[in-house]
Amino acid sequence: KEEERLRNVDVIRRNGRALGQIIDDILDLSKVEAGKISIEHIDFDLSELLGDIFLLFSRKAQEKGIQFSIESTTSVPSRLVSDPTRIRQILINMVSNALKFTHEGSLRVIFHWKYETTDQFPRSGLLTFQIIDTGVGINDVHQERLFQPFTQAEDSIARQFGGTGLGLVLSRQLAKLLGGNVDLEWSEPGKGSCFRVTIEAVDSAESSQSVPHFLLSETKSASSEDEIVMTLDGIRILLAEDAPDNQLLITHILESSGAEVEVVGNGRDAVDHALAGRYHLVLMDVQMPILSGHEASQELRSRGYCGPIVALTAHAMVEERQRSHDLGYDDYLTKPIDSLKLIQTIRLHAKDQDDVKRENFVATKFSSIDSLS
Numbered sequence: 001k002e003e004e005r006l007r008n009v010d011v012i013r014r015n016g017r018a019l020g021q022i023i024d025d026i027l028d029l030s031k032v033e034a035g036k037i038s039i040e041h042i043d044f045d046l047s048e049l050l051g052d053i054f055l056l057f058s059r060k061a062q063e064k065g066i067q068f069s070i071e072s073t074t075s076v077p078s079r080l081v082s083d084p085t086r087i088r089q090i091l092i093n094m095v096s097n098a099l100k101f102t103h104e105g106s107l108r109v110i111f112h113w114k115y116e117t118t119d120q121f122p123r124s125g126l127l128t129f130q131i132i133d134t135g136v137g138i139n140d141v142h143q144e145r146l147f148q149p150f151t152q153a154e155d156s157i158a159r160q161f162g163g164t165g166l167g168l169v170l171s172r173q174l175a176k177l178l179g180g181n182v183d184l185e186w187s188e189p190g191k192g193s194c195f196r197v198t199i200e201a202v203d204s205a206e207s208s209q210s211v212p213h214f215l216l217s218e219t220k221s222a223s224s225e226d227e228i229v230m231t232l233d234g235i236r237i238l239l240a241e242d243a244p245d246n247q248l249l250i251t252h253i254l255e256s257s258g259a260e261v262e263v264v265g266n267g268r269d270a271v272d273h274a275l276a277g278r279y280h281l282v283l284m285d286v287q288m289p290i291l292s293g294h295e296a297s298q299e300l301r302s303r304g305y306c307g308p309i310v311a312l313t314a315h316a317m318v319e320e321r322q323r324s325h326d327l328g329y330d331d332y333l334t335k336p337i338d339s340l341k342l343i344q345t346i347r348l349h350a351k352d353q354d355d356v357k358r359e360n361f362v363a364t365k366f367s368s369i370d371s372l373s
Helices: 002-033 046-064 084-100 155-161 166-177 244-256 267-276 293-302 318-326 339-350
Strands: 042-045 067-072 079-082 106-115 124-133 181-188 192-203 214-218 236-240 260-264 281-285 309-313 331-334
Touching (some): 002 166, 042 046, 046 067, 046 106, 046 339, 084 106, 084 166, 166 181, 166 192, 236 244, 244 260, 260 267, 267 281, 267 293, 281 293, 281 339, 293 309, 309 339, 331 339
Parallel strands (some): 236 260, 236 281, 281 309, 309 331
Antiparallel strands (some): 079 192, 106 124
């Protein structure tokens, strides 16, 4: 009975996550087509971004017995100027797609850099990713349909593996907004595929370091005891949320990942606790009694609070993103909360701390909401 109950819960969880991803893809694609998606050009650490991608997929690769690696073939600047949020979104779509259709063998992400300087941008270049898998492959006839919305290479693929075919379309549209593209380099049924992603970027003059030529690789079996997981060990979080069910769910996700969580139920308590306590991050529901999340965030910023504040909102449109930025949030997450996105977002902001495990709160540099997912 217990085993059956857990299996049913897992089915609900997986299908709920799949539905949420479809909704997110449709919203993003509609914003791209309406010209309402914003593109940032900011300095970011490529090594950290690729490290996050590796952590996100390495466990799933282990479970499937697939060798997963991220590596470079040329010297690549460690710090670049582009839109890290959109690059991350593209890579997540591409790697997730490759992993879904690969049952044995390997999945490799190979990246390289080529300078393409201009008078206006003397340090500009092209960042290229090749996503190479040993999966099911695609025949010549079905390759022509790959970048059409709501299509799969074959109708049977949607039934067997799920999905809508939006991931590739969205990734190509985002890459084009970043001055690049997404193409299929080659594919052979039964042997695998290779997709190429290109992104225009600028070598940041702030750093002369390069990404290591061989970055990350995982070949351990799924039975290995030291599985790679995304943890929040030692991170102290203030959760401002008035709904008891949401309090329980979010607290469970965070504490299961190693975080220390303190919960308050209204905006006034959120302000008081944030100013008096030492937290690495504040999660702020936007609709709360006494003071709303927006009012609480504004008051915190006006009183000199410079720690990361992440909004929890039911609104996913671009107007809400801009409004959140104007009100002083560093990022925002839409409900229903996706546990993976929640942990990723917290880890992303925690990187602005000198040491996320230490007791004392370290102030973080306030950054644009549009640079974050």
